[in-house]
Amino acid sequence: MPCAFIRRGTSCPLEDEEHILRLTVVGTGYVGLVTGACFAEMGNKVTCVDIDQGKVERLKQGIIPIYEPGLEEVVQRNVHSGSLSFTTSLPEAMANSNIYFIAVGTPPGEDGSADLQYVLAVAREIGQHLDDYAVIVDKSTVPVGTADKVRAAVQSELDARGVDIDFDVVSNPEFLKEGAAVEDFMRPDRIVVGADSEPAKKLMAQLYASFSRNHDKVLFMGVRDAEMTKYAANAMLATKISFMNEVANLCDRLGVDVEKVRKGIGSDSRIGYHFIYPGCGYGGSCFPKDVKALVHMSQEAGFEAHLLQAVEARNQLQKDYLFNRISEHFGGQSLVGKTFAVWGLAFKPGTDDMREAPSIKLINALIDAGARVRAHDPVARDTARREFPPVWFEDGRLSFIDDQYDTLTHAEALVLVTEWKQYRQPEFGEIAARLTTPLIFDGRNQYEPALVREQGITYYGVGR
Numbered sequence: 001m002p003c004a005f006i007r008r009g010t011s012c013p014l015e016d017e018e019h020i021l022r023l024t025v026v027g028t029g030y031v032g033l034v035t036g037a038c039f040a041e042m043g044n045k046v047t048c049v050d051i052d053q054g055k056v057e058r059l060k061q062g063i064i065p066i067y068e069p070g071l072e073e074v075v076q077r078n079v080h081s082g083s084l085s086f087t088t089s090l091p092e093a094m095a096n097s098n099i100y101f102i103a104v105g106t107p108p109g110e111d112g113s114a115d116l117q118y119v120l121a122v123a124r125e126i127g128q129h130l131d132d133y134a135v136i137v138d139k140s141t142v143p144v145g146t147a148d149k150v151r152a153a154v155q156s157e158l159d160a161r162g163v164d165i166d167f168d169v170v171s172n173p174e175f176l177k178e179g180a181a182v183e184d185f186m187r188p189d190r191i192v193v194g195a196d197s198e199p200a201k202k203l204m205a206q207l208y209a210s211f212s213r214n215h216d217k218v219l220f221m222g223v224r225d226a227e228m229t230k231y232a233a234n235a236m237l238a239t240k241i242s243f244m245n246e247v248a249n250l251c252d253r254l255g256v257d258v259e260k261v262r263k264g265i266g267s268d269s270r271i272g273y274h275f276i277y278p279g280c281g282y283g284g285s286c287f288p289k290d291v292k293a294l295v296h297m298s299q300e301a302g303f304e305a306h307l308l309q310a311v312e313a314r315n316q317l318q319k320d321y322l323f324n325r326i327s328e329h330f331g332g333q334s335l336v337g338k339t340f341a342v343w344g345l346a347f348k349p350g351t352d353d354m355r356e357a358p359s360i361k362l363i364n365a366l367i368d369a370g371a372r373v374r375a376h377d378p379v380a381r382d383t384a385r386r387e388f389p390p391v392w393f394e395d396g397r398l399s400f401i402d403d404q405y406d407t408l409t410h411a412e413a414l415v416l417v418t419e420w421k422q423y424r425q426p427e428f429g430e431i432a433a434r435l436t437t438p439l440i441f442d443g444r445n446q447y448e449p450a451l452v453r454e455q456g457i458t459y460y461g462v463g464r
Contacts, residue, residue: 020045021044021099021206022044022046022047022096022099023044023046023099023100023101024046024047024093024094024101025047025048025139026050026101026104026122027048027102027104028052029104030066030068030353032101033059033066035103036084036101038182038185038186040074040083041186044083044207045083045096046078047085047092047096047097048084048085048087049086049087049089049090049093050088056086056087059086062076062080066353067351068350070183071182074182090122090125090129099137099203099207100136101139102122105118106118106119107289108293112293112295113293113296114142114293114296119150120149123149123154124153124156124157127155127161128157130165132165133165133166133167133199134167134168135167135168135204136154136168137169137170138172138227141174141230141231141286141289141290142227144231144297145224151167168197168199169223170195171192171195172191172192172194172204175188175189175233179348179349180350188217191217192221192226192230193205193218193221194220194221194223194226194229201220231290231293231297235290235311237287238282238287238311240275241277241282241287242311244258244276244278245278245315245318247463248462248463250463251463251464252462257464258278258445258463259445259461259464277445278462279318280462281319281358282347283358284347284348284355285355288315288356292312294308319361320365321462322358322362322415322417323362323369326340326366326413329460335366336369336370338370338412339374339412340373340413341374341415342359342362342374342375342407343375343404343407343414343417343420343423344376344377344416344420345359345375345380345384345417345418346359346379349421351379351380352383353380353383354380354384354387358417359375359384359418362415363398364388367397372399373397374407374411375407376401376404376406377400377418384400385400404422405430405431408430408434410436411434412436413435413437413439413440414439414441415441415443416447417444424446428452428457431457432455432456432457438456438457438458439457439458440452442459442461442464443462445463
């Protein structure tokens with residue numbers, strides 16, 4: 001492998017004599033852990049840094065804090081081989097690498113803005129210990145202009161130390177789908193790199209060379225261009241979802257089957273089938289946060305983002321859809337004392353992530369209306385438990401059940417919220433027999449209405 005470039009003042013390349021790149025990844029959350037583990041899987045030496053000592057100790061044992069298919073095996077394999085290590089000390093990690101990925105959280109503020117305090121804290125600590133040329137990579141989802149702030153934070157610490165050390169700041173946003181993150185990282189559609197210097201571009205090209213063996217997947221652009229690309233991509237996908245949900249709501253009122261409409265427009269190659277499935281709203285760590293952040297960026301720039309505001313507003317309204325249909329079915333009668341079975345808690349299948357999950361709003365609304373909820377999810381029960389008041393579990397208003405069919409006992413209806421595979425072809429006869437009244441509210445249009453109704457079950461979908 002050819003050397004990327006020569007370190008300032010030395011004749012040694014940034015990789016060691018075995019041509020293995022050595023990386024530091026700060027943050028072991030969803031993005032940081034997947035990034036570190038997958039780079040290690042490709043033969044690099046990676047040190048992941050986190051301030052949580054207990055978390056670091058568990059990771060050293062190969063115990064991961066999130067549910068992500070395939071990730072635990074990758075972590076365990078590379079910890080065992082020595083390619084992946086964990087520490088609470090950033091200076092310790094920095095001593096062995098010249099590429100630093102910042103992958104800490106950027107939680108939304110009340111105004112929708114991304115909170116950069118953790119990103120900038122890492123930048124300052126890097127500046128306090130930097131002793132040779134390095135490339136600092138923003139992997140976290142950050143607003144346009146963040147690289148400039150990271151650069152300023154690092155430079156201010158170097159100035160305070162009275163040292164003159166070159167460094168570059170690069171934007172390298174992630175495009176990972178929860179539930180398929182390892183596959184997405186290892187076989188990406190594209191790799192977006194925002195870099196303004198040739199040395200940084202060459203190093204990033206070398207780092208990602210093994211991910212582009214069939215064809216070059218790296219798209220180089222300016223730093224601010226890359227920062228914007230991440231937000232624009234997520235906002236576009238969220239827009240498709242909200243658009244289809246709005247169409248589905250109109251279909252309800254016009255007696256139209258939205259599934260026929262979906263297939264009709266999806267067959268148009270200009271539109272495609274991806275992200276046009278109607279449902280009860282999107283959630284997760286990306287779409288809600290990133291749409292709000294883009295709206296906030298627009299406002300700061302003096303631009304009114306009417307479309308993006310509508311995307312967010314439709315999604316919030318869509319999360320009320322199931323509760324509204326339930327209320328309509330019961331003719332506005334009180335739901336006090338009624339029990340509902342809920343299948344699916346996570347915001348999407350393949351993850352235990354509960355951030356902005358539609359199930360939260362539905363369960364809150366049902367219990368606030370005096371109903372009881374018996375819920376099942378294959379993996380998200382532990383994370384979901386933290387989203388609701390403990391007293392609800394203590395007094396029986398909310399129960400998490402081990403078997404999906406046991407949720408149906410004494411329930412008035414089944415409500416499907418998350419389309420896990422194990423819910424796709426259920427025993428409808430068993431459902432009809434166990435429910436007090438055979439009734440299904442399908443929040444993901446998972447079931448064929450005619451088939452369900454043949455089983456004597458009243459069926460409600462979204463726009464069906």
